[in-house]
Amino acid sequence: MLLRHTPKEIKARKALAINPAKTCQPIGAMYAGLGIHGCLPHSHGSQGCCAYHRSTLTRHYREPIMAATSSFTEGASVFGGQANLLQAFLTIFTTYDPDIVAVHTTCLSETIGDDVNQIVKKAKADGTIPEGKYVIHTPTPSYVGSHVTGFSNMVKAMAVQLAEKTGKSNGKVNIVPGFVEPSDMVEMKRIAGMLGVETILFPDTSGILNGPLTGKFQMYPKGGVTIDELKRTGDSIGSIGLGAWASADAVRALDTQLKVPCQVHDLPIGLLATDRFVDALRTVAGVSVPDTVTQERGQLLDVISDMQPHLYGKKVAIAGDPDQVIALTEFLVTMGMKPVHIVTGTPGKAFTKRIKEVTARFGDDINVKGPGDLFLLHQWIKNEPVDLLICNTYGKYIARDEDIPFVRHGFPILDRIGHSYFPSVGYKGGLHLLEKILGALMDRTDRDAPEERFELVE
């Protein structure tokens, strides 16, 4: 057994986190920064943070993850990191020539109280940040929230610090896609395209974190939302934020500051959440939904109904980020499955409430915890076994010990490919998720079937 010390008996813990279902803010900010074209994310702290974030993102995407660090030493942590950040700007703009640098802080620079806003002002004033170049920044204290919070903070910074209002509408809809895969961002744009809605989607890591092999390394690959587009988000007809945790702050900031009206919806994972997304796009942009979209919806519905015998009543344990888990849970319920243990590591009171809403038909029969951890999830599973586990890569240890079919979903996925290329949002994404779920369940049925019941036809 790999998790041999995990007991079935659950003791309440107040201080000790075991096998977390979250990580720290800065990595989310770094990921968001990578979704701007020509951007070099910068980590204002010890170089270890930056190394850890780059490593984890690299393993998840199998793509170059470029980011710089202020390389704090003991001296900097006593006297403040201003000199380090100024030096970093000089080095970065001279040597790496990005169009924009997206600075996030770390628990170190937050604890010592560096005023990044002041430092950036100074750097602009004295030309360390060259004319025509941009620096955006956000505090990302790692002792608050999670990687999702960091993502949200950086996305908000992009909007607030770059958006302008000319007063002339650009006819576009802003979409903040949430902490999702580049493949998901492509899919959201495709759906909007099918509806004929012009969008500015930010951040947009497609093209950057699922780039091609060409024989040339590009420090700033094709792809990403451009600085110009970000500026023009202030002139859009409206904003749709997908996922309350990751995207609400950005679209609300645009609403309050530049009067771009906003809506916040669940991530469009699964049938119903995608319905709401499409409907929101349709109403915000004032367009009608073409048959091609309705056709895709019908296909997803068709497969779900075909495969009911394999889905109905199956118990599922899920861990992941709140926006993902809420939509995913709803999708599972839609398909007749029964999510019984549900954990997110990211704090936020609304989580339990939303999960209760989407699982209402099962009453109080559901274990939900936010913030919780994978250790707790594992203990719940030991007490009430499940038919399927959906989790990031770390779930494989639970899946192996308990011999449960396992579908990898979320962040990080360190041991498989596909997430950057095949979406899980939209109707097509739902189909892809469903294929993975059914594959896991039906492979298990085949594996365990006695010879006389091993069947060609399922």
Add this chain to the structure above:
Amino acid sequence: MTGERTHTVNPEEIKKEILAKYPPKVARKRAKQITPVSSDEKDGLKVGANVRTVPGIITQRGCCYAGCKGVIMGPTRDIINLTHGPIGCGFYSWLTRRNQTRPPSDDADNYMTYCFSTDMQDQDIVFGGEKKLKAAIQEAYDIFKPKSISIFSTCPVGLIGDDVHAVAREMKEKLGINIFGFSCEGYKGVSQSAGHHIANNAIFTHVVGLDDTVMDAKFKINLLGEYNIGGDGFVIEELLNKCGIELVSTFSGNSTMDQFANCHTADLNAVMCHRSINYVADMLETKYGIPWIKVSFLGPTSTASSLRKIAAYFEDQELIDRVEAVIAEEMAPVEAKIKEVKPRCEGKTAMMFVGGSRAHHYQELFRDIGMTVLSAGYEFAHRDDYEGRHVIPDIKIDADSRNIEELEIEPDDTRYNPRKTEEEMKALEEKGYPFKAYDGMIPEMEKGSLIIDDISQHETETLIAMYKPDIFCAGIKEKYAVQKHGIPMKQLHSYDTGGPYASFEGAINFFDEIDRMLNANIWQYLEAPWQKNPELSAKYNWE
């Protein structure tokens, strides 16, 4: 592609090219860490090392915590390693280093698959985290009843004034198990190296010497600085056992606290990674009288010579004969493999930028299959790892190193037991026996090559553009940037998914791996047909 390679490029030119793109002050700093090997005369070559990384430069380096928790303590299975800090550090160091472990039974302790953290929140930062730390230790004890718990400090811990050592003492007293802490905040030192030192100091202070049981074996040694990445430690141990040599402990691949507690009973320390652990070897010698030698089990020649060194130390003919027999037996398949892959690899070129010893140790494996090492450097080494131990007295201690504690070690009152008398040591040394000797990387480097310490992203790019190597070795962060060029990239920290590469058996794996990487056909398909031939005239045919 090999045809166009020009590894006759002048390394001085490359250095100039590299520095041209830096702000002047940065260029001056970096110049000291970039050393062209322009002639065969290498005496006096210097490589600046273990100095601060310039902010903004895009370094490979990590932090003190990573060196302490990830590298040194990560591979020890029977201890709860509790990270005191916000969740990130503990999360990123959770199962990400590929150090394998093999508990002796299904119910033996193994906490390596777990991540333990105090997950500090803002109120802990404001009001102090000691209370939460104590509670976390108590909860860990209540749930798991471990024999030991250690506490790792992350960046904010020192700044808010949490005293992890006082908490450790209090809880040790209360719970009656071994509990100790590390002040390994990320900003300490200039790289992971500081963390190695801090980790080893604490193990030496709190664990080594707790168990005096002497293993019943004639030739027993410790293997220091071997972390069992991809199973390296397993194959080295098998090899040693085959020769009749037993490991009392490994620092710290596949290790347990019990082994550390007992390591002072070994008769020789064999040091693999000089950087991360030479001071432990020194301390074990001063306190307990155990001599140390440098070894390497990477590459068949080094493996054979290391075995011979160990056997010569014990001056036992039976052991010497046994070692020779094992070498002869193990060498045969290695030679056969070299013969098989060499024709496909000969003449190709490699570069390696990793760690504090591997960029040196791995050069032999490439040369064995006829390849040239164009450029190499370490990520967190010190000058002695390049220039050899003779420079140690000349190394200036700067502000960043001064804060890393050096333990004052005295011979143990009762247990100091020189394994060899002064005369015996001298006699061996006179025969050329290399106690405490390490000449560093420089002697390996050929004329025309370039040494770069703490290489940056920009320098990596320049090297690739100018040298056009056939294979590049570094870590995960560099991997895909290199491969986008169409150049295969081998991770020499975590070995990608491969290994073991140590010992004779590992060498065979490594040769196969390099052969696979160099000769995989995928790199030929970078261009689409319409890119090669963009003409727009269709030809129709039936077949």
